[in-house]
Amino acid sequence: MSKLKIDTIAAVSTPAGRSAISLIRVSGPETFKILSKLFKTGGKKAFPLPYSAYFGAIVEPDTGLVADKCLVTTFLAPKSYTGEDLAEVSTHGNPVVVSRVMQLLLKNGARAAEAGEFTRRAFLHGKMDLLEVEAVSQLLSAGTASQARLALNQLDGLPSKFVARIRDRLIHNLVQLEASLNFPEDAVEAIDEHLLAIEIKHILAELHVFARNARNGNLVADGLRIALLGRPNSGKSSLMNYMLGRERAIVTDIAGTTRDTLEEAMMIGDFPVKIIDTAGMRRPGDRIEAMGIERTGQAVDSAFAIVGVFDGSQPVSSEDILVLDRIKSSQKPFILVCNKTDLPQRLEESFFSGCPTVEISSLKASGLPQLVKTLREIISSSGLSELEEMVLLGAQQSVSLDKALAALERADQGIGTMYQDMLAIDLEEAVRELGRVNGETVDVNTLDLIFERFCIGK
């Protein structure tokens, strides 16, 4: 880590103008130097002591005027929220008083903290792990309730605590295994492979659930992708505009207008989604169209759900059949839209049989509530609504989680027939990768742990 000059920051951390008491936090190397200039305490207790509270007054050094009577709580580095010297000044809630105290702090060497700066310092000093920091930034930028919930889960340390706990269980077993491998003649109990096998199965099951929650978490954080699919001119772009409530996509009566996929974000109930308009499906007329159609295929693959769009004013065409086949073979949740209901209907009703269908007129703006309702049902039946359990992982963290899972799968399959030294290699890999999921780069010093736990020694 590069050696940035760390200064001292201050900020009001209770919501402005509301409570009877306001809390001002000061953090950084100069914290107590600044406070000694401003804060006069009556008692004989030395200032500052680790985790102590002092009654006293904030006094303007030049005039000797008392700005406010207050309580100061002191935390000495590294035992504080930020890991630095930190003081909490509880003043009266009066906004005038609060701003006067703040002014005094700033005039005497503190700097007004930027958004998120206390958190960032906490991370720099190892007080938070990566998952938690990612969560704080998510929380600050959360657009929806579901995203905020997700960020809160992270902040509560749920996922990192979970991963840390699983990792500790693995370390416990690894240490015993390694003890018997490294010190065969010491009285280390051989590991009970039967019990270990059960333990690995349990851990795998829990980690798989975690991995699924992580996938869901990433879905929610990025927005669920909903692709509009249909033959040219069926009204996909019109439907997108209707859903968004504004003219986003170009609409013409020329078949093949949309040549590239288009994405736009919106909300479906509590959930952020991305609507994806695609190029109409048919045999391509030129190269650019062919590329657009290929992109359509990718949009289907990456979609969470598909909306099939059909022109109700036309009889079923071979292209419509192609579209429906593609939708059904995608194995994704879908809903069919019979569009253009304002015109005389010539699409055979039997074409939709057995599939969830809604009737819409994009032109006359009717039928959307029914579509939204069905999409909500699709989302909730996918299990995504159990927000309490969702997790967010970065790309690197997901890779590490997958590696940990793979290593444990090998251990699970091999245990009983495989040599213990190889079993240990798998457990070690799982421990290492789980550490990376939580952003820890600290090595597990297995040997030190062995000496702590077992009486090794000839």
Place this chain on the structure above:
Amino acid sequence: MEKRNHFSVIVVGAGHAGCEAALASARLGVDTLLLTMNISTVALMPCNPSIGGPGKGHLVREIGALGGEMAQCIDETCVQMKWLNTSKGPAVRSRRAQADKYLYRQRMLNTLFNTPNLLLRQGHVTEIIVDGGRVAGVRLETGVGFSCEKLIVTSGTYLNSRIILGRASWDGAPQNQSAAIGLSDSLVKAGVRLRRLQTATPPRVLKSSVDLTKLTELPGDVDAGGFLWENRLRRYEKQISCFLTFTDERSVEAVRRNLSESPLMLENITDEGPKHCPSIDRKIMKFPDMVKHQIFVEPEGWESQELYLQGLTTAMPPSAQQDILASVAGLENAVVLRYGYAIEYDALAPGQIRKTMESRVVDGLYTAGQLNGTSGYEEAAGQGLIAAINAVLALKKQPPYWPSRTKSYLGVLVDDLSTWEKPEPYRITPGHAEFRLTLRDDSAERRLAADGFRIGLVSQERFASIYEWSARIEKEIARLGVLSLLPSGEARERLARFNSGDLKKPASGNELLQRPGINYQEAMDLLQQPFESRLTAADEIYAVETEIKSSGYAEREAEKILQTAFLEKIHLPMITADPRLQVLSSQAIQILNSDRFDDLSQMVRKHCLSRTEVAILLSVLAENSEGENEVEVKND
């Protein structure tokens, strides 16, 4: 005046490090002087009478493969040879030998005397002569001086050493020898930083006073073979046993009773001792609920009447030691011949040696063994060998030999040592080796014999026979990859008999061997290979089976090895003039430019360079070297 007072290489100390160093130097054709305080205690084993075990045994095998002496010497002088960990897997399997301490010393002494280019002399070195930052020679207590090009100091536990026994303590060295006084001061004057370490040893008791009938007998393995490649199939028909007994409540009580006299409580000794050799007092204090501690009772030689009590290490006063012994089954009436004691000595403070064992402080000075902060005979011998090889290469102005941690335990040892920062002494175990499936005990020659040949410690003839042997193994592995078993009804029936699953499509010999429960001979039976075409030697069959059965793991390990080996080849210090590297932290830049580490892999392992920083550095380096090293380093 001495007749001759200049030698290319001088080695100080004829312990395990010094013997190995002097022999390697002389065998490489360099005139070598070995100076030691007492010719009667050359290659002394002041503690346990055994060599080997996981990690340590691997080192001995590698010393043998590279052309060192310890493997041969212990093979010839052991009273017992044993396999350890055979059921736990190929990576941790190793041999352990019980030594006849007296024969070992005698044989080593003979070898030293009979090696051309080598002169062994008794003498107490009190000063190293440094001239302009370079080693120039040594001076003895008698005032006699010798000059040299390269100096290898292996002073073991002797520098300013102090013996501690209860409240008593005096200057002295193992076996009532005297401490080496003077050399420490001289090293400090040359700029070397020292620290104090301690270690201790258990009492030895008279064999006839021990009731062996109360003890469990632990015989050796007749077919364990020796450490040296040539001895791999040797049968040790005649062996003597070790014995096992345990402490109980009475012993714990006895230790507690006497605890006030323990140096641990008296605090008359440094606390920095080997973690893996705690004294019985420490064990009982640290694990108060544990009552049953094992005591291995080991012979010290064929004829020796002394028994070594492994597990009862202590420096409590004699009366306390008697008290404790009286509480242990079988040892109730044991007569103590030598009391256990602790010794405190000077060793190098961390951060002063390179992977080559050369000093970072004084040019031409090499150090090896206990002086470098290790503990154990095998660790000492390994370092002595590497130090001498590098001293000779430097003498001949050739590039140094940097054993890689991806290729040998020797590499792990010197790499760890040159970056070791912990207060306690270092001891090798498989836990230190991250590539231990590759560094298997059985593959030592396949990893190192070529190095030994290139260096000059392995003869052409020896290398040729090792090469032939390893080619046989590799050819057989290749053949098994080509042989194939078709899923006929008969084949499936036979497989079922092995309880080893079904056969749906043709399976190669490799695939068959990878199935649990099928060994080489069974695979060959299934493949209907005639006996004449098969391997016959047990060690070759073992190697084939192991390589094939662990190939999945070995492949994953090989990927990681590539990355470490690549980083190891980028030596430090490097001059980072490229302005783009200013994005690295100033601390990282400073270390890159400094002499703190030998190579980039050390810097990464010590977390002095983040993964992002490595990626930046490597891409800049790759650009500047115009595709010289086109290796992709995955960010793993």
